[in-house]
Amino acid sequence: MFGPEVRCLVVVGAQWGDEGKGKVVDALAEHAELVVRYQGGANAGHTVDAPDGEFVLHQIPAGILHASTRCVIGNGVVLDPETLFHEIDALRERGVMMTGRLLVSDRAHLVLPYHKLLDAESARSKKIGTTARGIGPAYEDKYGRRGVRVGDLRHPEIVAKLVAAGAERANAMLALAGSAKRCGAPEIVAMLEELAPRLLPFVADAGRLVADTLQGGGHVLLEGAQGALLDVDHGTYPFVTSSSTTAGGAAVGAGIGPTAIDAVLGIVKAYTTRVGNGPLPTEAAEREAEGLRTLGGEYGATTGRPRRCGWFDAMVVRYAVRVNGLTGLAVTKLDVLDTFDELPVCTRYRLGGEDLVDLPDNVAALEEVEPVYERLPGWRQPTGAARTLADLPRAARVYLEGIEALAGAPIRYVGVGTKREQLIEVT
Ligand code: IMP
Numbered sequence: 001m002f003g004p005e006v007r008c009l010v011v012v013g014a015q016w017g018d019e020g021k022g023k024v025v026d027a028l029a030e031h032a033e034l035v036v037r038y039q040g041g042a043n044a045g046h047t048v049d050a051p052d053g054e055f056v057l058h059q060i061p062a063g064i065l066h067a068s069t070r071c072v073i074g075n076g077v078v079l080d081p082e083t084l085f086h087e088i089d090a091l092r093e094r095g096v097m098m099t100g101r102l103l104v105s106d107r108a109h110l111v112l113p114y115h116k117l118l119d120a121e122s123a124r125s126k127k128i129g130t131t132a133r134g135i136g137p138a139y140e141d142k143y144g145r146r147g148v149r150v151g152d153l154r155h156p157e158i159v160a161k162l163v164a165a166g167a168e169r170a171n172a173m174l175a176l177a178g179s180a181k182r183c184g185a186p187e188i189v190a191m192l193e194e195l196a197p198r199l200l201p202f203v204a205d206a207g208r209l210v211a212d213t214l215q216g217g218g219h220v221l222l223e224g225a226q227g228a229l230l231d232v233d234h235g236t237y238p239f240v241t242s243s244s245t246t247a248g249g250a251a252v253g254a255g256i257g258p259t260a261i262d263a264v265l266g267i268v269k270a271y272t273t274r275v276g277n278g279p280l281p282t283e284a285a286e287r288e289a290e291g292l293r294t295l296g297g298e299y300g301a302t303t304g305r306p307r308r309c310g311w312f313d314a315m316v317v318r319y320a321v322r323v324n325g326l327t328g329l330a331v332t333k334l335d336v337l338d339t340f341d342e343l344p345v346c347t348r349y350r351l352g353g354e355d356l357v358d359l360p361d362n363v364a365a366l367e368e369v370e371p372v373y374e375r376l377p378g379w380r381q382p383t384g385a386a387r388t389l390a391d392l393p394r395a396a397r398v399y400l401e402g403i404e405a406l407a408g409a410p411i412r413y414v415g416v417g418t419k420r421e422q423l424i425e426v427t
Contacts, residue, residue: 001328001412002031002219006262009220010250013227014266014320016274017245018300018307020332020415021267022046025062025223027413027423028265033218035063035071036210038253039243040225041078041111041138043131045301049418052094056301059084061223064096071098072206075107076243076253078138079150081195104199105206105255106151111138112163113191114170114183121179128239129276131302139242141166150203153196156189163188207255214260222250222261228320229274236363239278247324265412266326268317268403270334273307275300279366282310282346296336311344313371314406319359321409329407330423331400332415334392335383343399344373347406376402384417389426392416 001009011028013019026048029035037044042058050065057064059079061071073079088098115134123132130136141147146169148162167185174181213220224245229235231245243249251258271292274280284292292298292309299306320326337343349356349369360366379393386392392400392414404411414424 001028001263001265007217007219008214008222008256008260008262010222010224010247010261010264012224012245012247012250012264012266012324012326014268014317014324014326014329015227015272015313016229016280017225017227018273018275018298019227019267019269021224022048022057022062023332023415023418023423024265024267024330024413025221026050026065027420028221029063029066029069031219032063032069032221034210034213034220035061035069036074036206036220036222036254037061037072037077037225038074038222038250039076039245040241041135042080042083042133043135043241043302044225046225047301047418050420055091055094058087058302060087060091060102063221063223064091064098064102070101070103072209072254073102073104073108074206074254075105076249077105077108078111078135078142079104079108080111080133081199082191085195085198102202103204103206103209104150104202106149106203107206107255108150109138109142109147110150111135112148112166113188114167115141117181117183118170118173121174121177121181125177127277129278131300133302136242137170150199153192153200153203156193156196159192160189163192210254210256211260214256222254224250228266228323229316231323234323236278236366239276239363263327264324265328265330266317266320266324266409267330267332268407269332270312270337270399270403271296272310272313272316273298275303275305275307279363280308280310281315281349281366281369281371282313282344283308284310292336295339296333311346311373312403313346314403315346315349315356315359315371317403317407321407326409328412329404329409330413330415331403331411334396334400334414335416337378337399338382339380340378341380343376343378345376345402345406346371347374348372374402384422386416386424387421388424389414
């Protein structure tokens with residue numbers, strides 16, 4: 001994917017997250033000088049099946065497993081400093097060294113204990129089904145212009161003031177919601193004072209670093225989290241996350257201009273899953289959903305929740321192609337479909353007796369749409385050993401060609417298993 005024409009590549013989820021971005025980023029990161037996470041936070045769970053075992057990364061970019069790749073937590077991320085160090089320590093214990101290779105933007109906002117309390121509280125009333133990692137409340141503080149940024153840790157007096165005001169506000173909101181839970185500013189300030197000397201050596205002007213790397217001819221991968229349908233603007237609002245998961249968010253969240261981006265790769269699972277609440281038009285009946293869940297190991301990498309499972313939805317992916325400007329697709333987990341006789345693919349939606357040309361703009365309508373399926377034959381053979389498209393059974397190639405034609409973007413990679421060598425590059 002990287003080459004003279006593509007030096008800055010964005011990798012995004014093109015469904016509801018959990019498409020296998022970790023695996024693709026890990027594979028592509030080998031050719032990148034820099035991998036940058038640009039939005040979200042510890043709500044993400046990017047799984048990489050590396051030669052020395054499986055790693056689940058939440059805030060650290062999936063490029064970290066390549067010893068010569070530098071990784072950046074960009075300004076668009078909301079960073080949970082406590083869990084960052086759990087992640088760093090766990091990686092160090094397994095021999096992954098980060099000194100000088102991991103950089104954190106001074107402009108990234110911090111997720112604090114009161115954000116998590118508020119997120120847990122809103123779960124009782126709002127029913128979004130969040131990951132309870134404090135993501136929404138942290139972004140609320142960012143956009144409310146009262147957040148604490150990583151760079152503020154250089155100034156303890158600023159942090160103390162911001163945290164006191166934040167805790168007071170959070171406590172008032174908890175009281176209003178009828179919760180007995182409260183947070184204490186002094187404990188949070190003490191926690192930040194303890195973490196600051198560990199965190200500050202990682203802190204840098206990340207936007208500058210990305211720009212300098214590109215200027216110097218280096219390759220930069222911008223790693224999205226979640227997926228297009230969870231984007232705060234373009235997703236199934238309000239059943240979304242609180243950040244811009246789509247490619248436009250990559251420029252803002254990494255600190256570069258949109259003209260610096262050369263290509264956008266959308267990661268698409270060969271079927272569809274969603275974790276959390278909200279519409280999922282192609283959700284399968286429980287018996288089939290259970291089959292996909294078991295075969296695909298469809299349990300949340302962050303929360304362990306069982307994912308809702310269904311068939312490939314071309315309306316969703318076509319929409320993701322449009323809102324991200326996808327220049328290519330990586331289709332993952334094709335092997336999960338190896339045992340099915342027949343594979344329904346949703347080609348369009350009907351609503352009120354009419355064909356829809358695009359996704360409706362509201363969840364009430366999306367709950368009502370009737371998916372129209374084309375049934376493609378299954379291949380009923382294992383595909384995990386395929387290393388080129390030609391190695392795949394004919395029916396699997398027909399399935400992929402169908403996806404490509406319906407989605408309207410070329411397939412550049414096909415995943416047939418979790419291992420690094422099980423990612424076929426389409427040449
Ligand atoms: P939040 O991002 O924790 O606020 O959760 C909002 C919605 O996004 C919920 O439906 C979550 O299940 C979903 N979500 C957040 N992060 C991920 C992810 O990494 N993969 C899949 N779904 C996610």
